[in-house]
Amino acid sequence: MIEDYEQMVDVIFETDFGKTSVFLFDLEKYIHVRMGSVINLPLKVGDILPSTSTSLECLQTGEKVQRLVGAEALGVAYxxxxxxxxxxxxxxxxxxxxxxxxxxxxxxxLPSLAKELSESLEQVSAAIENIAASAQALADGGQALTLQSQEVNEKALQMEEVVEYINSVASDTKVLGLNASIEASRAGDVGRGFAVVASEIRAMAISSATSAKDIRKIIGGIQGHVGKMTMELEKVGGNTQEVSAAVEEIGATIESLSGSAMALSALAAKL
Structure with a gap:
């Protein structure tokens, strides 16, 4: 009797983890129904076999009948x-x-999708490597600029020493000019010419001292700008190092994903 095959329906249903719907029918109606979780047909035990069903057709032809039904029927092609x-x-x-x-x-x-994923990850990995290289180049450039700014600051300090020497010479020259003026005045008419020279020496000393003062201000300004530039370069260097670290972490993640994509592709090839 056809009812003896009900256990076969249950075995087929359980084998596919309850996703496939399985029907047992006699010459007129369905006598055992196990409705799957994916396809939910409006059929139940006791329903007459529909005239357009594969069930009735296989009875009429005596052969296996297989039919593809589009998604327009139930929203899912089956x-x-x-x-x-x-x-x-x-x-x-x-x-x-x-x-x-x-x-x-x-x-x-699945195979084509796995291949596309693997290729995309390879492209991303290459882009990450370029970013890492650029970040490292930027870090190296920032470090070089920092060293150069330190050299400029050292030169400024050396210039400060020169200015200090000029200022000292100007001060001494001013004193010498003053002493020469005193001695010229004591010499009377004989020392008038020398008095003019002494006056010019004093004027030159004052001018040199003023110039030294201006140069010192300029040097101070240069040192201030160099100091700010050094601080900014240090910030840029720190940020660049953080970017490099982040890029390395992303690169490691991409590499892991690439490995997963390759494993997925190999698995897909076996399906």
Whole structure:
């Protein structure tokens, strides 16, 4: 009797983890129904076999019937398969299954998707390497500029020493000029010419002292700008190092994902 095949329906249903719908039917109606979780057909035990169903067609032809049903019917494309059941060469009913085509679609597209993922990750990895190289170059450039700014600051300090020497010479020259003026005045008419020279020496000393003072201000300004530039370069260097560290971390993640993509591609090739 056809009812003896109910256990077969349950086995098929459980084998696919309850996703595929399985139907057992006699020559007129469905007698055992296990509705899967993916395809939910409006069928129940006792329903008459629809005139357009694979179930009725397999009874009429005595052959396996397989039919692809588009998503317009239930919102999900599925494949219906029906087999006739014979006893002593006589058809007594049949068994039918309906399964979603999404798995087949996924299996067909999985290799190409895995390949695309792997190629995309390779491109991202290459871009990450370029960013890392640029960040390192920027860090190296910042470090070089920092060293140069330190050299400029050292030169400024050396200039400060020169200015200090000029200021000292100007001060001494001013004193000498003053003493020469005093001695010229004591010499009377004989020392008038020398008095003019002494006056010029004093004027030159005052001018040199003023110039030294201006140069010192300029040097101070240079040192101030160099100091600010050094601080900014140190900040840039710190940020660049953080960027480099972040890029390395991203690169490691990309490498891990690439490995997963390759494993996925290998798995897809076996399906």
């Amino acid at each position: 494949t219906g398969v029906a087999y006739p059941i014979r006893e002593n060469g006589v058809i007594i009913g049949g068994i039918a299954t309906t399964g979603s085509n999404e798995r087949e679609y996924a299996l067909q597209n």
